[in-house]
Amino acid sequence: MIYAGILAGGVGSRMGVTEMPKQFLPVAGKPVILYTIESFLQCSRIDHIYVAVVSDYVSHMKGLLNSEFGVCDRITVVEGGSDRNGSIVNVISTIRRTDSDPDSVLITHDAVRPFVSPRIIDENIDAAIEFGATDTVVPATDTIIRSADDEYIDDIPVRSELYHGQTPQTFRIGWFEQDYFALSEEQKKTLTDACRIFTLSGRRVRLVMGDAFNLKITTPFDLRLAEAIVAERSDKK
Amino acid sequence: MIYAGILAGGVGSRMGVTEMPKQFLPVAGKPVILYTIESFLQCSRIDHIYVAVVSDYVSHMKGLLNSEFGVCDRITVVEGGSDRNGSIVNVISTIRRTDSDPDSVLITHDAVRPFVSPRIIDENIDAAIEFGATDTVVPATDTIIRSADDEYIDDIPVRSELYHGQTPQTFRIGWFEQDYFALSEEQKKTLTDACRIFTLSGRRVRLVMGDAFNLKITTPFDLRLAEAIVAERSDKK
Numbered sequence: 001m002i003y004a005g006i007l008a009g010g011v012g013s014r015m016g017v018t019e020m021p022k023q024f025l026p027v028a029g030k031p032v033i034l035y036t037i038e039s040f041l042q043c044s045r046i047d048h049i050y051v052a053v054v055s056d057y058v059s060h061m062k063g064l065l066n067s068e069f070g071v072c073d074r075i076t077v078v079e080g081g082s083d084r085n086g087s088i089v090n091v092i093s094t095i096r097r098t099d100s101d102p103d104s105v106l107i108t109h110d111a112v113r114p115f116v117s118p119r120i121i122d123e124n125i126d127a128a129i130e131f132g133a134t135d136t137v138v139p140a141t142d143t144i145i146r147s148a149d150d151e152y153i154d155d156i157p158v159r160s161e162l163y164h165g166q167t168p169q170t171f172r173i174g175w176f177e178q179d180y181f182a183l184s185e186e187q188k189k190t191l192t193d194a195c196r197i198f199t200l201s202g203r204r205v206r207l208v209m210g211d212a213f214n215l216k217i218t219t220p221f222d223l224r225l226a227e228a229i230v231a232e233r234s235d236k237k
Numbered sequence: 238m239i240y241a242g243i244l245a246g247g248v249g250s251r252m253g254v255t256e257m258p259k260q261f262l263p264v265a266g267k268p269v270i271l272y273t274i275e276s277f278l279q280c281s282r283i284d285h286i287y288v289a290v291v292s293d294y295v296s297h298m299k300g301l302l303n304s305e306f307g308v309c310d311r312i313t314v315v316e317g318g319s320d321r322n323g324s325i326v327n328v329i330s331t332i333r334r335t336d337s338d339p340d341s342v343l344i345t346h347d348a349v350r351p352f353v354s355p356r357i358i359d360e361n362i363d364a365a366i367e368f369g370a371t372d373t374v375v376p377a378t379d380t381i382i383r384s385a386d387d388e389y390i391d392d393i394p395v396r397s398e399l400y401h402g403q404t405p406q407t408f409r410i411g412w413f414e415q416d417y418f419a420l421s422e423e424q425k426k427t428l429t430d431a432c433r434i435f436t437l438s439g440r441r442v443r444l445v446m447g448d449a450f451n452l453k454i455t456t457p458f459d460l461r462l463a464e465a466i467v468a469e470r471s472d473k474k
Contacts, residue, residue: 135390137382141455143402143430144381145374145444146394153372153442156402156433157383157394165380165393193380196393205390207382218378 001104002125003095003173004040004049008033008061008111009080009087021057022217023111024064028230032217033061034068035114035230041074043121046107050094052080052087053111084192085180092173102174105129108194109168112217115229116168123208124170131206133171135195137163138210166210169194175203238341239362240332240410241277241286245270245298245348246317246324258294259454260348261301265467269454270298271305272351272467278311280358283344287331289317289324290348321429322417329410339411342366345431346405352450352466353405360445361407368443370408372432374400375447403447406431412440 008023023033033051040049053061061077069075078094080087088108095104105128109116120136127134140162146155176194179201183191191197195205217226245260260270270288277286290298298314306312315331317324325345332341342365346353357373364371377399383392413431416438420428428434432442454463 135382137384140381142453144377145372145400145402145432146398147374147400147444148398151444153432153436153444154398156430156436161383161385161391163382163384165382193393195382195390199390199393207384207388207390216379 001047001099001101002045003091003104003106004043004046005088005091005106005108006033006036006040006049006051006111007080007084007087007108007167008051008053008057009082009084021054022223023053024057024060025217025223027114027217027223027226028234030068031064032114032226033111034064036109036111036116037065037069037075039114039116039118040107040109040121041069041072043118043125045122045125047074048095049075050091051075051077051111052091053077055079083189085188085194085197088176088194089180092176095173102172102177104173105170106173106176107168107170110216113167113214114217114226115213115215117211117214120208120210120214121168124168127206127208128170128172131204132175133169133195133198133203134206134208135169136166136208136210136214138166138212138214139163163207165193165195166214166216168208171195171198179203238284238336238338239282240328240341240343241280241283242325242328242343242345243270243273243277243286243288243348244317244321244324244345244404245288245290245294246319246321258291259460260290261294261297262454262460264351264454264460264463265471267305268301269351269463270348271301273346273348273353274302274306274312276351276353276355277344277346277358278306278309280355280362282359282362284311285332286312287328288312288314288348289328290314292316320426322425322431322434325413325431326417329413332410339409339414341410342407343410343413344405344407347453349454350404350451351454351463352452354448354451357445357447357451358405361405364443364445365407365409368441369412370406370432370435370440371443371445372406373403373445373447373451375403375449375451376400400444402430402432403451403453405445408432408435416440 024031261268
């Protein structure tokens with residue numbers, strides 16, 4: 001089975017202008033998260049979609065889904081965890097009520113990346129089935145600098161080997177269960193990225209190429225950019 | 238003495254829509270590079286400004302400077318090199334006709350980063366005088382992933398230690414002369430970043446914090462963003 005987990009657990013502190021978590025802010029009149037969910041609904045290979053939202057917004061989220069999609073038995077809202085992996089744990093424990101297959105695949109995605117393409121979703125699913133885990137990336141265009149002390153350069157890694165992480169991150173659920181629950185509480189706090197856990201556990205994580213439209217909406221500027229993308233796409237229809 | 242080197246040697250292939258190097262494209266009717274040069278003219282600590290442009294554009298550049306600033310004895314146009322460091326070499330050899338002090342400081346800057354602030358310029362000069370070399374950076378906000386084979390993740394470095402490189406890069410001219418001319422021709426081709434040369438030579442390069450406005454204009458989208466920044470600033474005046 002193939003499941004999607006839309007991760008909207010966070011409250012977001014970078015937007016500044018608003019109290020509302022950024023995934024609920026409107027773009028062309030529609031909350032960001034509904035664009036994201038639509039992108040996954042359109043993929044018929046996905047058996048079920050879980051949306052993890054912070055507890056205060058569970059009923060708000062259910063209301064949004066109801067008014068946008070009506071009665072839809074492919075979507076379930078679950079309560080988010082204290083961090084990204086906590087939300088994944090909650091999604092998996094909901095999945096485990098009906099499916100114990102370790103090879104079932106979970107495609108996890110940031111709620112605030114609404115413009116993920118069908119190609120990216122498909123390639124994530126294919127790569128997770130074939131290789132076990134995959135991460136969506138784009139090549140780095142800036143020079144990246146490493147400094148442990150925030151004062152002097154330690155190292156300027158070769159740019160051609162560097163990528164920016166996007167999402168989806170997609171994996172066999174059994175892998176996550178094995179690796180995450182083997183971590184100490186201390187490690188759980190620091191290892192907030194699922195692919196980082198796999199990598200540190202010695203597993204090979206396959207790359208899938210993302211694209212520039214798969215942007216993460218974290219600032220007021222990103223919201224304006226999203227408005228421009230939606231306007232351009234509706235012009236083309 | 239303190240010199241600025243505005244590096245506009247490149248022809249730019251990412252813009253796509255135009256044959257003209259991006260540093261000459263207009264923002265609110267004025268070529269990008271003139272905004273950049275103005276940012277340095279406003280700093281009275283800088284004794285002289287060298288602008289390195291690709292040879293075909295030397296006379297075009299002189300014409301722009303003349304019509305924007307009139308007769309200005311603080312600016313000299315020099316021919317750019319085949320890469321970034323080649324342009325720096327040409328600037329330094331021009332400086333060396335009149336100044337042989339190894340401790341003279343050169344603040345190098347991308348021509349396509351027009352909105353560098355007075356604070357960033359000042360802190361670059363201060364840090365280069367005190368520490369010998371400095372690089373302008375902003376903290377990384379995305380997860381960065383390293384993959385040598387473009388297929389599997391090798392490593393996900395700790396994000397809190399990572400930065401995006403901007404410019405200026407500022408240094409004692411004697412340091413550059415010592416380190417760059419010690420490289421083989423092969424190394425010169427791969428080490429296109431001055432601070433990377435210093436780091437590999439075992440020198441400590443100090444960090445100066447940049448900011449989001451100090452963006453590099455490399456795509457049509459960046460040009461529109463630059464238009465928005467100029468419009469907002471003229472509103473505030």
